[in-house]
Amino acid sequence: xTVAMKVEASADRIQxxxxxxxxxxxxxNALFILPFLVxxxxxxxxxxxxxxxxxxxxxxxxSNSADFVGLDNYVxxxxxxxxxxxxxxxxxxxLISTPVFIALGLALALALNRPGRTGAxxxxxxxxxxVLSVTIVTLVWKLVLMPHHGMLANITESVGLPSLSLxxxxxxxxxxxxxxxxxWIIGLPMMLFLAALQQIxxxxxxxxxxxxxxxxxxxxxxxxxxxxxxVALVAIIEVILQFQLFGQAQLMTQGGPNNSSRPxxxxxxxxxxxxxxxxxxxxxxxxxxxxMLVAMAFQVWLSSRKQxx
Amino acid sequence: MTGINLRGIDKRYGSVDVINNFxxxxxxxxxxxxxxxxxxxKSTLMRMIAGLEEVSAGEIHVAGRDVTHxxxxxxxIAMVFQxxxxxxHMTVYDNMAxxxxxxxxxxxxxxxxxxxxxxxxxxxxxxxRKPVEMSGGQRQRVAIGRAVVKEPLAFLxxxxxxxxxxxxxxxxxxxxxxxxQRLKTTMIFVTHDQVExxxxxxxxxxxxxxxxxxxxxxxEIYHRPATRFVAGFIGSPAMNFLDVDRIEAPNGxxxxxxxDGTTVQTSVPAAGLPTQSKLTLGVRPEALSIGAAxxxxxxxxxxxxxxxLGDQTFAHIALRNGELVIVQAGADxxxxxxxxxxxxxxxxxxxxxxxxxxxxxxxxxSVA
Ligand SMILES: Nc1ncnc2c1ncn2[C@@H]1O[C@H](COP(=O)(O)OP(=O)(O)OP(=O)(O)O)[C@@H](O)[C@H]1O
Ligand SMILES: [Mg+2]
Numbered sequence: 276x277t278v279a280m281k282v283e284a285s286a287d288r289i290q291x292x293x294x295x296x297x298x299x300x301x302x303x304n305a306l307f308i309l310p311f312l313v314x315x316x317x318x319x320x321x322x323x324x325x326x327x328x329x330x331x332x333x334x335x336x337x338s339n340s341a342d343f344v345g346l347d348n349y350v351x352x353x354x355x356x357x358x359x360x361x362x363x364x365x366x367x368x369x370l371i372s373t374p375v376f377i378a379l380g381l382a383l384a385l386a387l388n389r390p391g392r393t394g395a396x397x398x399x400x401x402x403x404x405x406v407l408s409v410t411i412v413t414l415v416w417k418l419v420l421m422p423h424h425g426m427l428a429n430i431t432e433s434v435g436l437p438s439l440s441l442x443x444x445x446x447x448x449x450x451x452x453x454x455x456x457x458x459w460i461i462g463l464p465m466m467l468f469l470a471a472l473q474q475i476x477x478x479x480x481x482x483x484x485x486x487x488x489x490x491x492x493x494x495x496x497x498x499x500x501x502x503x504x505x506v507a508l509v510a511i512i513e514v515i516l517q518f519q520l521f522g523q524a525q526l527m528t529q530g531g532p533n534n535s536s537r538p539x540x541x542x543x544x545x546x547x548x549x550x551x552x553x554x555x556x557x558x559x560x561x562x563x564x565x566x567m568l569v570a571m572a573f574q575v576w577l578s579s580r581k582q583x584x
Numbered sequence: 585m586t587g588i589n590l591r592g593i594d595k596r597y598g599s600v601d602v603i604n605n606f607x608x609x610x611x612x613x614x615x616x617x618x619x620x621x622x623x624x625x626k627s628t629l630m631r632m633i634a635g636l637e638e639v640s641a642g643e644i645h646v647a648g649r650d651v652t653h654x655x656x657x658x659x660x661i662a663m664v665f666q667x668x669x670x671x672x673h674m675t676v677y678d679n680m681a682x683x684x685x686x687x688x689x690x691x692x693x694x695x696x697x698x699x700x701x702x703x704x705x706x707x708x709x710x711x712x713r714k715p716v717e718m719s720g721g722q723r724q725r726v727a728i729g730r731a732v733v734k735e736p737l738a739f740l741x742x743x744x745x746x747x748x749x750x751x752x753x754x755x756x757x758x759x760x761x762x763x764x765q766r767l768k769t770t771m772i773f774v775t776h777d778q779v780e781x782x783x784x785x786x787x788x789x790x791x792x793x794x795x796x797x798x799x800x801x802x803x804e805i806y807h808r809p810a811t812r813f814v815a816g817f818i819g820s821p822a823m824n825f826l827d828v829d830r831i832e833a834p835n836g837x838x839x840x841x842x843x844d845g846t847t848v849q850t851s852v853p854a855a856g857l858p859t860q861s862k863l864t865l866g867v868r869p870e871a872l873s874i875g876a877a878x879x880x881x882x883x884x885x886x887x888x889x890x891x892x893l894g895d896q897t898f899a900h901i902a903l904r905n906g907e908l909v910i911v912q913a914g915a916d917x918x919x920x921x922x923x924x925x926x927x928x929x930x931x932x933x934x935x936x937x938x939x940x941x942x943x944x945x946x947x948x949x950s951v952a
Contacts, residue, residue: 476667476669478665478667478669479669479670479671479672481634481636481656481663481665481669482663482665482669482670482671482730483671483682484635484636484655484656484657485634485635485636485656485657485661485662485663485683486657486682486683486686486730487657487658487683487686487687488657488682488683488686489686492686496671496674496682497671500673501672501673503673
């Protein structure tokens, strides 16, 4: 009996020692991610909490003082018509641009997923515009859309239609910005889709051909299910990016006409850097952050549900 | 004409001629095996029959119908790929049903065929699984099942067993043989494994560099290889080749002198053999046996390597002129490395090859 207990006890000790050794090793491994953690903390986590803190203050930049005002900034925000308008504009913009990024990006990828020089050239052209800066893109498009003398005006005039001025129309200003944005950065979704398409083994398509699958059937039953994760990825990336719409709106419409194209980031910019209401701007930033978080959570949930099927 | 008929098939990739004027008649119900070294064009040929690759010239007829320019799905042919090519996001059931749904087979007929194939291939418990949730062997069975449910005119298999481990390969080979007995459908099978070819085939096509080296029944190819290439390719360990000189023999059969001076009287008839004096003697390890070095008419050499496989022993003997021959000794052979031995030669089982590689066989050998 005692012998048995001793044996058991020593076995326990050995086990404990083993466990300890393993745990020590694990802490050693953590060193490898330390540089990342430090940067992550300094550059992301701390500013995030600092931002939340500032949003609870009434900051006076001139006297360099700040008073704690609780949720006053938020209350004020939600009764600010311009802010509510900016929120709706941003949602509207994300809602019209993200599906286009997915559909058009996928269509381009499908069309250009072929060997040979033509495909490579077209891929380079479509991706090329992504490297331009927003100032150049908006400048080019302002020239295109210029009333009376722009390219679009010339075209509509030559076929006898009245001259359109899209950027000064409350209905069309934001969709036009969406078109410009898609034109500008459609390259990234296209490349992501191309990479995903090239991962699909050729043999599967050959099996489908032997299985009498039509082109649509192949697209629907073979290609799309195979790139489901990439569709989700592109959707998430685009939602994150397009919620942050700023440069195009600032440079093409300045948020007008009648605030119809002002996105949240522009609102934040104006509040913080024009009116110097730092607490107010920080509060608006937190709202944007919360909106993006909710949208992302919804998408992750949606795509995980599809995958479980 | 039923079966599959390949007429003057050419295949070029750019300027590279992969297959040139290929002619072959595949009989209905036959299990035909394409055997050949890597890169000889087996897959290309198979893919042209399936319609996955265009022919550069020539015609393909399946069951009397010209399918040369038909889409793969319209040829009534099923193919099993080396890497299975299952649809990864579909269940086993859907993988098998996909092709049938595409051509509008009624739902209950699909179910009947899938269930029957699943029973035959022991896939019933796996029907709701996805390919990632299965082992390689199970996936291969699904791939076979997907072909079977189509009830095609012919099955094409492109090295279907090469991704399986040795034991599973053996078992699947037997399953395939049973499947063929049961369905009696034409099967065309590509491999570079000669054991698969020998055991499965009703006829073997030995290919080399896009040409047919020999077409025949397995034992015929083993015993009467048409060329030196076939002789060297079939059989493991490979046939021994020795350069010999033809010498005068009065009895109507060829006699040759080996490099070490030994003369060998073969049973190869002299008639029909070209008169050139340089020949190659081919002899399989099992036609050689170990004797004492002092015997007459033996090749003398030292044992360099002895491989004991349990049921048999292979001795690698370095002859006096440095050439190495492999001899199949009995399981209980006591030969050991370094021994000086004599190698006896079964004169009735030797082959001679002329300078262009054409084979001439000993007369006594009957074709099994
Ligand atoms: N798409 C292609 N373009 C150019 N050459 C090709 C192409 N496909 C195959 N080939 C060439 O055709 C020849 C035959 O190829 P194939 O795949 O039919 O060989 P194989 O007999 O199946 O070989 P393995 O046993 O290795 O599978 C090879 O020399 C190969 O390099
Ligand atoms: Mg091959």
